[in-house]
Amino acid sequence: MASHRRAPQPGLAVRTTRVTVLSAAAAATAALSGGTAQIAAADPAPAAGPDTATRLDRLYQQAEQATESYDAAQERARQLRADVATLQDRAAQGQQRVNELRNELGALAAEQYRGGALDPSIALLLSDDPAHSLDRAAALDRLGARQTQQLRELQDAEKALDGQRRQAAGKLTELNRTTAELGRRKTAVQQALAAARRVLYTLPPAQRAGYVPGMGDRASRDRVPLPDLPKLPAASGRAALAVxxxxxVLGSPYVxxxxxxxxxxxxxxMQxxxxxxxxxxxxxxxxxxxxGRRVPLDQARPGDLVIYRGDAGHVAMYVGGGRVIHAPYPGAQVRYDPVGMMPITAVTRP
Structure with a gap:
């Protein structure tokens, strides 16, 4: 039985462009590559002050935007790798079919040759020279029905193979672009996080230990009081399992x-x-x-996703009692925090 393993193809040679999670894995922010880098370099050793927490909130927000941007690009790279593998497999199968059809026609030519009368149309149609493509069509008129059917199958298989090769080449090009983008995002997010760490360590130890993202802008948030949240069970069995x-994994590190x-x-x-x-x-x-379905905050139930800030850059899971569980920021661990820790954009029930 013939194998369908991918054979090296001209123009399709799979230059195994591996976008490993390790090479991409640090890559989180082209969208911030300019502004974040400036922030990282502008304040190498900021002094603690009344606005330190607000500045820290802003830096972590930028880093989180970078992370979400990286996550989206990483997911795209994963899908592209899968697409490339599928197209390569299809191309390998297509090449095998072309080879089989050409072998059948070769057997026909050999049979005619043994009879001393090789039809020149057969030789023409078996030629690899693309300049003869128009002559091929004319040659079909001089062949019998069985030969014509075989040759049309070969032409269709060659056309399909060419399309598969072009698709695979396009996906590889896109994958290379995505890989380069991940590298740029890695640099930007690392700069944003380095700036945030410098600010974090200017806080007194007690304040640093109790830092909650978003609390720096407390005054503006306090102007929007949260509704009373009733004690309700999870919206579904799956939501309860997710909680x-x-x-x-409480206590696991943010990475x-x-x-x-x-x-x-x-x-x-959340995923x-x-x-x-x-x-x-x-x-x-x-x-x-x-x-999922959007629900009002005052109807939140355990398992609902709470989306924060206008950019939807942070997400947590409501667990009841006015609290969420989330991965807050680099250097922190998965933990509980008040549901109103940051401005809420939406509550979604998966």
Whole structure:
């Protein structure tokens, strides 16, 4: 039985462009590559002051935007790798079919040759010279019905193979662009995080230990009081399982780009917890905001996703009692915080 393993093809040679999570895995922010780098370099050793927490909130927000941007690009790279592999397999199968058809026609030519009368049309149609493509069509008129059918099958198979090769080449080009973009995002997010760490360590130890993202802008948030949140059960059995899965990883470290099982970023934690419950969530917080039915905050139930800030750059899971569980920021661990820790954009029930 013939193998369908990918054979090296001209123009398709799979220059195994591996976008490993390791090479991409630090890559989180082209969108911020300019502004973030400036912030990182502008204040090498900021002094602690009354606005330090606000500045820290801003830096972590920028880093989180970078992380979500990286996550989206990483997911695209994963899909492109899968697409390239599929197209390569199809091209290998297409090449095998072309080879089989050419062998059949070769056998026909050999049979005619043994009879001393090789039809020149057969020789023409078996030629690899693309300049003779118009002559091929004319030659079909001089062949019998069986020969014509075989030759048309060969032409169709060659056309399909050419299309598969072009598709695979296009996907490889896009994959290379995505890989380069991930590298640029890695630099930007690292700069944003370095700036945030410098600011964080200017805080007194007690304040640093109790830091909650978003609390720096407390005055503006206090002008929008939160509704009373009733004590309600999870909206579904799967939501309850997702809450249980999130609770099991309390204390795990935040690592940007991580989806578990031992470390997480904010949207990675949601994807992991719901994955354990058999629900496939998309990768980024922006996508997760639209991955279910919107509900009012005063109707939030355990398992609902709480999306924060106007850019939908952070996501947490409501667990009841006015609290959420989330992966807050680099250097912190998965933990509980008040649901009103930052301005809420949406509540989504997957």
């Amino acid at each position: 249980a899965a999130a609770r099991q 940007w780009g991580a989806t578990g099982p031992h470390s997480f970023d904010c949207s990675g934690l 992991y917890a719901y994955g354990r419950a058999g629900v496939a969530l998309p990768r980024t917080s922006q996508e997760q905001m639209n991955a």
